Amino acid sequence: MSFRTANGQDRILLIELSPSTPNLGRFLVMPRFGLLAIASILSEKTRFRVKLLFEPYTGPITPESVAAENPRYVMLNGLTTTSEENGTFVDRFRELTRGTVPIITGGEHASMFPESARRYSDFIFAHEGDEGILSLLEALEQRDPLTRDSLLSRVHGLHYRGPDGEWKFNTGVARIKEIDYRYDLSVVEGAEQASKRFRTACMPVQTSRGCTYCCSFCSWLTLYGKSGYYVRPIDDVIHDIVHTVEYTGIHDFIVTDNLFAGDPAYAEELAFRLKRAFEGRETKPRLTVLMRADQFTDGPGALSDRLIRMLAEAGMANVSLGLESISSTSLLQMNKKADLPMYYLASERLRKHGVGMLATFVAGFDGDRCEDVVNISEFSDRLGLFTSQVYARSITTGTVDDLMNGQRILTGALDRYRNGHGVWFMPAQMLPSELQYAIFESCFRFHKKGGASRKLALRAFQSIWAGMRPHYEALQRIEREILVPEGIYRESVTGGYMLASKVLNALYTDEERYGNFQTRCARIFLEAEPARRTSPVPALQANAVSMA
Known part of the structure; x- marks a missing residue:
């Protein structure tokens, strides 16, 4: 497929920024397959010059360096953990380019939270973009606005602004049944012989x-x-x-x-x-x-x-x-x-x-008690695993869990902590901060045993816990100021706290009270952020609290 170019602009840059808060993926030097697939498709099927910038390969990617390449289009991955970095990057990039370069995003965050991705996007792909990206570029290369808008309206899964400036979404999702791409790693800057530079590549x-x-x-x-x-x-x-x-x-x-x-x-x-x-x-x-x-x-x-x-x-x-x-x-x-x-x-x-x-x-599902989560470490050891990864239930948009339990979400948790490890909902048989603690305690107990490979994973989890500390403290404050005093959690006869579902459901059905509840939670999450730079991070100890 051929596209005309204007003003010498014939380059598409695909960019993957690194999250500021560590997660397990950050300890592997690995670009995401979605951008690799899209970059390879564009390299094969268009006449644009394509370059994929992956921050671990290239070093820091700045708006200034990207603007200096005079790209015709910029494409960003849509990870939730990098949404804040993407927003800051795009704000500055738009200043430098006066908003003349379209920003196209896709991936997990864009598909599940498109309203959030709108801040730093001109066009958002939900779901698979292998075929749609070519249709989108064809539309954007049209000189006639009416033709352009007509073609945009036919791109499945696309969020975009119409002529009136309002966001639109093209429904009618079409799954790609014949997956058609092959990697072209020559478009990935720094990929050649990357194994010689990165031990965990x-x-x-x-x-x-x-x-x-x-x-x-x-x-x-x-x-x-x-x-x-x-x-x-x-x-x-x-x-x-x-x-x-x-x-x-x-x-x-x-x-x-x-x-x-x-x-x-x-x-x-x-x-x-x-x-x-x-x-x-x-x-x-x-x-x-x-x-x-x-x-x-x-x-x-x-x-x-x-x-x-x-x-x-x-x-x-x-x-x-x-x-x-x-x-x-x-x-x-x-x-x-x-x-x-x-x-x-x-x-x-x-x-x-x-x-x-x-x-x-x-x-964090309803059958889990705090000790059950911690005891995953012992079960993993008996099973003979070389690593055990405990993630938090997330109540993801569009899932059955979201339909049944969406009212349990603690609104306002910052995107940087939505890395799989962060707790941002209300579990049934423990406080949210107890679940957050138990997740890391389980990982620590397991990886303190065994050989060198477990020790490497232990250091990774310790680094993640250090980055998660402000979020953990915000959960504790929400519990002290809202969840326990207002009866959303009540102490059980066995001594722990249990979610009072009837109290929460009554709150949820009162739109004004529930909105106030969400606002207060969001404020506490935000106010915890200065602690990222000033609070010491204590190491978790296995005997810090009783998990029996």
Whole structure:
């Protein structure tokens, strides 16, 4: 597809800024696959000069340096944790360019919180943008305003301003069933031989999109806009892995699928082809994949020993199991059809084939008590995991959890703390700050045991906790000043605090009182921010409070 250029502007810059508050992803030097895919599509299918700027590769990205490149368009990733950085960046960039360069955003934050992304965007893509980005650029290159607006109105999933200046959204989401892109890492500044500069360098790769399940908390339906599970052409997957190894020297891959090997026949062909692609090579790719425990049991959809062995031989080095909880009540609430015996069986089969295991847990569902969350560390150790990652229930926009429990959200929590680790809702069987503490206490207890790899993860979690401290203190203040005095939480006969759902629901149905409640919470979150620079950060100790 060809596009005309004007005033010598023929460059598109795609930018990924780093979040100011650490999260686990920050300790891996890895660009996000969405921007890589879009940059590669633009490089192949347009005549624009395309450059992707990834801050860990390039060093600090400033509005001045970007403006100096005289781009025709700027595209930003849409992570919630970087929304404040994106806003500050774009404000200054617009000053320098007098608002003449369109800002296009997409990704998780843009899809789930488009009203927030409007601050720093001219055009916002919800859901998949592989095909829509080409349609958008075609529309923007039109000289005639009527033609331009007509074409804009046909781009699925696009938020944009109409001729009257009001924001519009094109509904009618269309899933991409034939995923069509191949990485072109030459457009990523600093990617060449990146493995020589970064010890923790890895690369995302995608083999499928979507999932065949619908857990109550999962955001994949919101991100894609519609159900469906679609696989990429195996030739394209092999290309991305081989190209990455040859161009960057990186051999470690994070497979970004919501559900790897959801199509066993596809997975078998992929394993066969991938193993053959690296026959005779000294180094092989190492893949970390996200899977479910029931894929390694004896039920429907479970993988055979033969297939697990083939995948391991092809490079599946680690499986990240989405275990979510050790509470049967919470698993039921999540619509997660699993139990602890299933988890043990899955770990035995993976260990049999020499595949490493890590696991993710989502804490704060209604079956979780404080001690249950902390005890995830002991369960993870028994399971033989090399790392255990406990995240906070988030009540994500558009999920079943949001529909049923949206009133529990604590409004005003700053975006920088919405990094998976931050608690910004009201759990049933403990105070929000207790859940926040328990999440990190579990991670600390687990990673204090074991060898060097756990110690590295421990330092990462300690750094994250240090960055989270203002948020933790804000939660405690909200509890002292609002939640406990106003009866939203009440002390139980066993000594802990329990959510008084009837009190909260009565508050929620009173629009004026609930609005006041939200305003007060938001003010406290904001007022806690000066502590980021002035308050010492105490180290959590396992015996700091009783978790029994």
